[in-house]
Amino acid sequence: MPFNSPVLPPVEPEEFNQRPFFERVKVLSTFWAENGFGSPRLLHVIYLVKLLGLSALGGLLLITWTSDVGGLLDVRHWWDEPIVYEKLVLWVALLEIVGVGGAWGPLTGHFKPMYGGARYWLRPGTIRLPPWPRAVPFTRGDERGVVDALLYAAILASLAVAIVLPGADSATLTAARPESTGGLVRPVLFVVPAVLIVLLGLRDKVVFLAARGEQYVPVMIVCAGLGFTDMIIAAKLIIVVVWVGAAVSKFTHHFSFVVPPMVSNAPFMPKAVRLKHYRNAPEDLRPSGFARFTAHVMGTTAEFVVPLTLLLSTNRELTLIAVGCMVLFHLFITSTFPLAVPLEWNVLFGYIAIFLFAGYPNGEGYGVLDFSQGWMLPVIAGALLFFPVLGNLRPDLVSFLPSMRQYAGNWASALWAMAPGVEERLNDLPIPVPTHNRQLQALGYPAPVAELTMQMFIAWRSMHSQGKGLLSVLHTYLGDDIDTYTVREGEIGANLILGWNFGDGHLHDDQLIEAIQRRLRFEPGEFVVVWVESQPLHRPTQEYFVMDAALGVVERGKWNVRDLTEEQPWLPNGPVPVTVTWRHPADHPQHRLGPRAQTGEEAPA
Incomplete structure (x- = not known):
């Protein structure tokens, strides 16, 4: 197909738009099964340039330049430096809350311009949605005010400052890793954006969720409040809860219906493989047995078993195999260009799997039983599990994001x-x-x-x-x-x-x-x-x-x-x-x- 032109159904558009509604649904759904959204290849190149150029290369250049961990090309030196992990989390949080991470571009309905985000949240007068306007003082109303815009600008500034400032010495890091050169991000530089994100989130849940506050704010809290070893173990719990929570949420009929249209939209997937996910496309678009296997064996089961293996294994070889599985898992999702396009999030999680579990093995003092104080494991695990458990039992009370129901198909x-x-x-x-x-x-x-x-x-x-x-x-x-x-x-x-x-x-x-x-x-x-x-x-x-x-x-x-x-x-x-x-x-x-x-x-x- 042409590089810069979309693939369209073989119909005359003006006549097509006059057809009965369900006839149009049939034409477009069968078209999707074979072609996905039909996006021009140029669009996928734009997404990849953004991901690899701005997000990955740009972020790593900035982080390595400001962190005393060696140059960008000295990967062996910085890949397991904790300040790189900390700043990458801050960097992706910044991209998300600006609006150029996930939910960006034509695959989310942003055509021209290709993002919303800061265009809206720096502008008084736009619509905001407070989560509990009757319960939380000073949050009623649905119009963004000057205070909201200033709070949002302060979040952007606080994240940027935390990224560009050099690391500080840490006694707990030196004791655990005396060879580390970058130090750690100062605790206050995590506290400020975390507090601001929560404060603005009480006035506008949209911005809180856009910042992926349910995932990055807990990281900010443990980085600010715990010593180095405890921070690493808590970070492992955070990512495992994200993975396992997503897996548990897929124990429904919905997820089998997610995989076929997602694979159909993968631009580099052979057409025969796309169609193999349906019982008999174009006549029957129900998920095939192959699709159910892909969803619940290669997907749900792997996403449940492999993270638990990473959390509990002390066998180096088994751990590295599990790390490789999770990296491939996130690369596969990235390759499908899912409609929310969370590309940066998936690449970051692939890196975090390598950093946490290959860089800091459980058998070397970084296992879940190695917290410095016994109360930490139940308290931190309980706090992390609260919203996923509540959200799966009472989804009306919790967004599907804090519920950890990514990709489950079970969405409001x-x-x-x-x-x-x-x-x-x-x-x-x-x-x-x-x-x-x-x-x-x-x-x-x-x-x-x-x-x-x-x-x-x-x-x-x-x-x-x-x-x-x-x-x-x-x-x-x-x-x-x-x-x-x-x-x-x-x-x-x-x-x-x-x-x-x-x-x-x-x-x-x-x-x-x-x-x-x-x-x-x-x-x-x-x-x-x-x-x-x-x-x-x-x-x-x-x-x-x-x-x-x-x-x-x-x-x-x-x-x-x-x-x-x-x-x-x-x-x-x-x-x-x-x-x-x-x-x-x-x-x-x-x-x-x-x-x-x-x-x-x-x-x-």
């Missing part, structure tokens, strides 16, 4: 349905970028091609388990009028309005829709959202709601996840069964045009 998610002309009104929101169609047209895409491109995100969602449930509820609610609505993926909508999203539906639930409605005042039926919560680990169901921006939540219900697993993305057998548990008495038939409106079906309030 949503679809937005907008009446004709409504999407254009989003340009009236306080956002520094235009809507996606305008961005694509600014890149030279004709309007029909831009619209087709945006619908690719719906096709991607439809290939996941919960996507079938969302489409079922939306179709039931809107009826045949779904063909006239502009349907958008909620994550992409949140990226536009908030400047960032990493797949977390908690950033585009009723809180965001209410903030939009306060500013744009839609009429009933103009802006309809179907939203679903993650599946709790101990229950077979997911709970959803339907929200009309003008009326609020108008319906609540649930579906059995198993019912989603045998359906195709385009729902040829009709909507999956759902149980409506509540319907708003003000949601009268004249407010919607779905099948229930025609039959007059009502549910008790």
